[in-house]
Amino acid sequence: MSFFSIPSHWRIPQSAMQLSLKEMAVDGAAGCEGVALWLGRYAGDVASITHVVALRGSGVRKAPDLLQISAGLINDVTDLAIEHGATLVGQIHSHGRLFGTNLSRTDKQMGIAVPGFLSVVAPDYAIRPTTPIADCGVHLFEPPSGWRRMAQVEVTARIVMTAGADAALLVAGG
Numbered sequence: 001m002s003f004f005s006i007p008s009h010w011r012i013p014q015s016a017m018q019l020s021l022k023e024m025a026v027d028g029a030a031g032c033e034g035v036a037l038w039l040g041r042y043a044g045d046v047a048s049i050t051h052v053v054a055l056r057g058s059g060v061r062k063a064p065d066l067l068q069i070s071a072g073l074i075n076d077v078t079d080l081a082i083e084h085g086a087t088l089v090g091q092i093h094s095h096g097r098l099f100g101t102n103l104s105r106t107d108k109q110m111g112i113a114v115p116g117f118l119s120v121v122a123p124d125y126a127i128r129p130t131t132p133i134a135d136c137g138v139h140l141f142e143p144p145s146g147w148r149r150m151a152q153v154e155v156t157a158r159i160v161m162t163a164g165a166d167a168a169l170l171v172a173g174g
Contacts, residue, residue, distance in 0.1 A: 006116035006142060010090070011048040011160045012038075016167035017092075017133065019052040021126045023169075024094045028125025032062040035069070035093040037077055038118070039086035039170070047089045047116070049167055053077055057173035066106065067093055076172040084170070090118030092136070094126035101137030108147050117141045133159055 016038065024034025039051040059073030081088055091112065095101060101121040103111070111119060121137040138150045138159065150158070 005045065006140070007042070007047040007089075007158075008045040009047070009158050009160055010040075010118060011046060011162050011165075012133070013049060013162050013165040013167045015165070016049045016052050017131075017161065018129070019167060019169050020092045021122065021129055021131055023052065023054045024092070024122060024126035025129065027062045028094055028127045031064050031096070031125070033065065033067050033094050033096070034062065034126055035060070035067050035091060037088060037172075038090040038092065039077075039081050039084065040089040041086055042089075047118075048165075049089065050086055051080075051084060051168045051170050053080060053170045053172050055173055056171055059173050064096060065099060065104075068110075073173050080170050080172055084168075088112070089116075090120065092120040092122060094122040094124070096125050097123070101135075102149060103137070103139050103147055111147075113141050113146070115141060115143050119147070133161060 020036040023036045027034035037053040038049045040047050040049040059070035061068040101123050119139040122131055123135060138155045139147050140150060141147055
């Protein structure tokens with residue numbers, strides 16, 4: 001698989017989803033969007049999530065309808081990825097009840113737009129700790145058209161939630 005190929009499947013440990021929801025729920029309880037980044041590794045055309053990255057410090061701004069991540073904080077994430085032999089393969093962020101699980105215009109314009117990048121949107125500010133991926137909006141960046149929301153049948157076919165494999169939690173920023 002080349003560096004910017006689109007995976008045929010993503011393997012996401014249940015623990016990565018749980019860690020991500022827990023991380024986002026802290027901000028959700030305050031009425032703000034939350035975010036977690038997913039690092040992983042490729043084996044052929046399968047991307048496997050290995051790490052959940054929590055973002056801290058002044059490099060991340062969270063509001064009821066906005067997330068901003070500074071370039072400096074993304075550099076810190078890159079350093080973590082290199083240190084752990086992984087690649088940034090996706091992210092999950094939350095939207096409030098009134099915003100749904102589609103990507104917002106800001107998500108599309110300002111988000112990470114790399115071929116094969118996975119962007120998951122959790123509903124209800126991620127305050128439900130058992131939210132399944134099926135309740136989330138799952139979006140894929142595919143050039144030249146850009147972001148595309150996967151239909152539920154495609155999510156079921158391409159996203160494999162795995163039990164037993166634990167994702168590690170990493171923290172970027174101060």
